Amino acid sequence: MSRFIKSKLLSLTPYTPGEQTNDKEVIKLNTNESPFPPSPKVMEAISGSEIEKLRLYSDPEAKELVYAASEFYKLTPNQIIAGNGSDEILAFVFMAYGEKICFPEISYGFYKVYANLFSDNALKIPLDKNLKIIPEDYFDKKSTILICNPNAPTGIALNREEIIRILNNNKENLIIIDEAYVDFGAESMVPLIDQYDNLLVIQTFSKSRSLAGSRIGLALGNKYLIEDLNRIKYSFNPYNMNRLSIITGVSSLKDKEYFYECCKEIIKTRDDFVLKLEKQGFVVLESKANFVFAKPPFINAKEYQKKLRENNILVRHFNDPLISNYVRITIGKKSDMEKIISLNENVEWFKKDEV
């Protein structure tokens, strides 16, 4: 750091992204990307003439993307705003509603970072001993509530009825549901938007739509909430969606069949992988996401991650003592998951107790 930085930022701990690599030998199961390419329609949509148009600014309203999303989610365009990844949407949300905010102690790591940056009063609510969110812990909070559903990195989901109870017990508070992983088997709260003016849903194209590199996120909610977020956006970065992101996002939304097919395949691979891990002695939390959170037997989790790394497989481990017994493994292709299962079966180090 230089001596010029604002003193408030001296104590900030930035987010640590998972390792990225271009090494073709490496099986990348550490950042919850899709193993599948984007829809073939995305490929077709990026033409030479679109690249020529890059000399022009993009549409600040990202109208085509917002319109395509409104069709997909059966909402009106004024109930949607697009962001440069849902991380940007989350930043807008913290700026708009983060003065007082609470979220689960174990959740998406970025929440704590944004809380430090944008909030004066952030409350972290513990999970129960099974790493589950207890809905009652979020009743009458007198603050904004942010819940990742399914939660990360546990993969455990609340059902619609549980979230409705949280909404009903917080009529004066905004409830934000981050649905980054909802397409892999959990219930979306989007159909409740017309009914609850205190509900804002956040989604991303980075996981289920194979577009992490395109940086597309959405906030979905009643039009006054979307107006708030536009106030922030137009005070921060009006051209937040670039031309290529708008095009890739629209094309992805229009290819429903490919989208549902990819999600179905991931779910099938996940459920099969979980059964095999359990047979090998892992404790696996019930996942509705495109990753599993698993506690290896015999070997400690950090050591296990290291050993997989030596075998060219990247998975994520978190040092927080509440979850340091677990590794988070993204669901890749069937063959990727088989590789882990057969490694566990065939290597010395998996059996050895190194705790």
Ligand SMILES: *Cc1c(COP(=O)(O)O)cnc(C)c1O
């Ligand atoms: C991946 C992820 C995001 C961020 O997604 P981007 O759209 O790529 O910025 C947000 N929330 C959760 C819970 C995530 O896992």
